[in-house]
Amino acid sequence: MITQQPLHPSPSTALISFSETWHLLGPFQTGTREATWGADLLERIGGFRSLSYNESDRYRSSLATNGTVGWSTLTTNRSFASPGNAKVDLLVRFDNTDWKSLQSVYGWAALQYQGWARGNVTVGGNQQKTVVLYTERVLEFWIDDEHHFGGDFYGYRRAPLVLHLDPGKHQIDIRIVRDVRAMGGVGEPTVSIGLQAEVSEGGLKLVEGKEPQKITYLHPGGIASYAILKPPSAKALRYACPNASLAVVIGLHGAGVETDSDLVRHTFKNAPDLKAWILFPSGVTTWSGDDWHRWGVADTEAAIAAIPEWIKTMGWKGPNVDADRRLVTGHSNGGQGTWYALTHSPDKIIGAAPVSGYSSIQAYVPYLFWHEVDPGIYAILQSALADYRHELLLENGCGIPIHQQHGSLDNNVPPFHSRRLSQIQSQIDCPSEYVELPGKGHWFEGVMTTQTLLDFYAKVLGDRPAAASLSSSFDIVVANPGTMGSKGGIIVDQLTAPGRTGRIKAECDVKQSIWHLKTSNIHRLHFSAEAARDWTQSGLVVDGKKLELLRNVPLAGQWLVHGPNESWEVSCDSLWRKLQRHGRQLGALDAILDTSSRYMLLTSNETLSLAVQVSRNFFQYFGADAEIIGPDQPNPTKGGNRVILSLGSAGLMPATTGRHGTLFVDEEKGFCVRGSNGRLAVYGFTEGLGAIFLRPGTNGTLELVIWGFDILGLRFAARMVPMLTGVGQPDFIVVGQECAWKGAAGVLAVGYLDNSWNVAESSAVL
Numbered sequence: 001m002i003t004q005q006p007l008h009p010s011p012s013t014a015l016i017s018f019s020e021t022w023h024l025l026g027p028f029q030t031g032t033r034e035a036t037w038g039a040d041l042l043e044r045i046g047g048f049r050s051l052s053y054n055e056s057d058r059y060r061s062s063l064a065t066n067g068t069v070g071w072s073t074l075t076t077n078r079s080f081a082s083p084g085n086a087k088v089d090l091l092v093r094f095d096n097t098d099w100k101s102l103q104s105v106y107g108w109a110a111l112q113y114q115g116w117a118r119g120n121v122t123v124g125g126n127q128q129k130t131v132v133l134y135t136e137r138v139l140e141f142w143i144d145d146e147h148h149f150g151g152d153f154y155g156y157r158r159a160p161l162v163l164h165l166d167p168g169k170h171q172i173d174i175r176i177v178r179d180v181r182a183m184g185g186v187g188e189p190t191v192s193i194g195l196q197a198e199v200s201e202g203g204l205k206l207v208e209g210k211e212p213q214k215i216t217y218l219h220p221g222g223i224a225s226y227a228i229l230k231p232p233s234a235k236a237l238r239y240a241c242p243n244a245s246l247a248v249v250i251g252l253h254g255a256g257v258e259t260d261s262d263l264v265r266h267t268f269k270n271a272p273d274l275k276a277w278i279l280f281p282s283g284v285t286t287w288s289g290d291d292w293h294r295w296g297v298a299d300t301e302a303a304i305a306a307i308p309e310w311i312k313t314m315g316w317k318g319p320n321v322d323a324d325r326r327l328v329t330g331h332s333n334g335g336q337g338t339w340y341a342l343t344h345s346p347d348k349i350i351g352a353a354p355v356s357g358y359s360s361i362q363a364y365v366p367y368l369f370w371h372e373v374d375p376g377i378y379a380i381l382q383s384a385l386a387d388y389r390h391e392l393l394l395e396n397g398c399g400i401p402i403h404q405q406h407g408s409l410d411n412n413v414p415p416f417h418s419r420r421l422s423q424i425q426s427q428i429d430c431p432s433e434y435v436e437l438p439g440k441g442h443w444f445e446g447v448m449t450t451q452t453l454l455d456f457y458a459k460v461l462g463d464r465p466a467a468a469s470l471s472s473s474f475d476i477v478v479a480n481p482g483t484m485g486s487k488g489g490i491i492v493d494q495l496t497a498p499g500r501t502g503r504i505k506a507e508c509d510v511k512q513s514i515w516h517l518k519t520s521n522i523h524r525l526h527f528s529a530e531a532a533r534d535w536t537q538s539g540l541v542v543d544g545k546k547l548e549l550l551r552n553v554p555l556a557g558q559w560l561v562h563g564p565n566e567s568w569e570v571s572c573d574s575l576w577r578k579l580q581r582h583g584r585q586l587g588a589l590d591a592i593l594d595t596s597s598r599y600m601l602l603t604s605n606e607t608l609s610l611a612v613q614v615s616r617n618f619f620q621y622f623g624a625d626a627e628i629i630g631p632d633q634p635n636p637t638k639g640g641n642r643v644i645l646s647l648g649s650a651g652l653m654p655a656t657t658g659r660h661g662t663l664f665v666d667e668e669k670g671f672c673v674r675g676s677n678g679r680l681a682v683y684g685f686t687e688g689l690g691a692i693f694l695r696p697g698t699n700g701t702l703e704l705v706i707w708g709f710d711i712l713g714l715r716f717a718a719r720m721v722p723m724l725t726g727v728g729q730p731d732f733i734v735v736g737q738e739c740a741w742k743g744a745a746g747v748l749a750v751g752y753l754d755n756s757w758n759v760a761e762s763s764a765v766l
Contacts, residue, residue, distance in 0.1 A: 024072045232274075307321045335358070359420055363417060610718050673766055686736070
């Protein structure tokens with residue numbers, strides 16, 4: 001966390017204060033997580049910053065009575081000022097809309113809106129001041145003529161903005177974005193914004209919170225993280241098998257919950273003697289970075305990997321940990337994370353207990369109020385979220401004990417989510433237990449240790465059975481091979497067409513000892529070493545073709561490949577891993593979160609301010625570390641994924657791999673996108689033209705290129721850097737000026753890159 005060094009006010013210390021009266025304009029329509037795409041109607045007429053307060057002015061709005069809204073005045077809810085420090089709370093509400101009527105038709109989607117608030121911050125004295133500004137529950141704002149995107153939407157207070165302000169008044173325009181996931185769907189749809197400004201006379205420093213009874217470790221992103229670890233109790237050890245390695249219970253916290261809190265530490269106080277290790281990963285942030293997806297899962301894996309080191313360091317004499325036997329449970333957002341773990345690492349999960357969890361972000365608050373978008377574009381954006389659409393992936397959890405629990409009166413995550421998932425499981429012959437607690441809400445004391453949950457834990461964590469045999473029939477559904485582990489020993493390496501799920505149906509002819517695999521949209525797969533006995537001692541038929549695995553080559557060194565002649569073959573050629581997308585390079589733009597070290601941000605002097613914004617947002621929302629490399633600094637040869645900012649028509653910064661790619665700048669024509677079929681789409685240089693896309697880095701890393709023809713285009717492309725979940729950014733996006741008010745409907749091109757880093761025309765709109 002960044003904090004200001006202690007201030008020592010003197011009589012000459014400047015007084016800083018916020019205005020007590022603010023002017024509001026709104027509400028206007030917006031959809032779930034749509035604000036990242038722009039979609040600000042006022043941009044069509046020059047933006048809110050170009051408007052002046054006038055009580056008689058009216059603006060079109062689909063939410064308000066008579067279809068128009070005007071200006072209103074807000075007096076601050078709480079204002080405080082002292083030498084060098086000012087705070088203000090804004091409680092925003094709009095009474096010109098019949099929210100109950102809208103909600104009765106459109107549900108929680110109708111309780112989301114956008115608007116703007118204008119006030120000012122005044123700096124006293126006669127010298128420029130360095131001001132540290134905190135912007136809680138704000139995503140986007142302007143200070144005078146400077147635009148800032150990212151803010152502090154979840155109220156982390158981790159990475160404030162540092163400003164250099166001259167004496168006098170400075171206008172602050174704040175974009176109000178109401179989001180049900182972050183702010184709730186019960187009661188009046190208000191937005192509570194917290195601003196704090198501190199005059200800094202020292203520097204900024206990094207500080208760490210107290211860490212008693214924690215284990216610390218390195219997140220793959222190169223940052224320090226922590227988890228709470230509880231080894232098996234003495235009583236549990238008495239009933240454990242001698243020399244046994246015990247499973248690990250992974251408890252995933254909900255949104256906004258700190259792992260090092262009594263709420264988390266006491267989760268299993270009514271179950272002190274579980275025959276297992278109990279681990280509460282932090283996910284780095286209170287929102288687990290990205291809802292227990294790529295960033296949060298990486299933290300969980302690092303926490304599990306740290307247990308053996310703890311055992312060694314502490315001289316633990318009890319049972320070891322079996323890191324590949326996991327009982328996953330979690331509450332609320334952690335319940336959703338439990339579904340993600342179950343559907344993405346099925347071979348490691350021995351049981352799952354999602355409690356009060358939601359099924360997917362799309363089902364939590366539907367995307368009904370997005371601005372109208374071309375169906376082809378909208379389909380691509382939604383497909384970028386398919387890896388988190390658990391409803392589509394439930395078949396991966398078949399055969400694993402599942403116990404769902406939900407309160408019947410839950411008004412935070414309605415029980416529909418668990419009911420729906422339970423229903424889907426019954427439709428795919430995937431037995432599970434579902435318990436709905438009458439009269440119970442979202443959270444109550446002992447919610448994670450009800451009697452039915454205690455019975456489930458005890459059953460799953462009973463004496464370890466003999467090595468489980470492979471089911472004679474199972475299905476695999478893969479949205480992104482880069483995040484999907486093995487099921488039945490099968491690991492999918494690549495899909496054929498990006499943006500679509502791949503499927504495998506495995507059935508064993510027991511009498512003839514032959515496995516039959518039927519595939520759809522699968523290009524490459526292999527078998528895990530742990531499954532060698534199952535797959536090397538049986539015959540194998542894939543899509544009707546009989547194959548034989550190579551006996552003298554390890555399973556990890558041979559692949560089943562769907563060739564250009566639509567036939568499968570066994571290959572031990574590993575060169576493809578140097579030339580094609582694989583592993584953590586796969587996925588949509590959020591694949592950039594899967595980094596093996598700190599981020600490297602390469603920038604010119606002209607793009608430096610946006611590089612700082614991207615770096616600050618990485619730190620704010622993920623706790624991620626980034627090093628900014630200027631034009632006069634040597635190009636780093638090591639590090640994790642790279643973010644490259646380029647401006648103008650002269651071209652892009654060369655890729656570290658030396659490969660030109662199919663997205664490039666032609667200094668005479670414009671930004672070019674070459675499809676896999678050879679077709680060239682050219683977007684001429686115009687104001688606001690920008691692009692963001694992935695390209696390969698060295699040693700399996702990624703580069704995220706952010707380009708703009710002008711600063712406006714660069715600034716808009718930079719908005720697409722993954723920050724909030726549920727936005728839906730595919731592999732490449734070409735933006736135009738109209739995105740500012742049309743949102744995703746204003747994009748010029750959008751889509752996916754195939755396994756060879758070419759634009760997949762079948763999965764793109766050009």
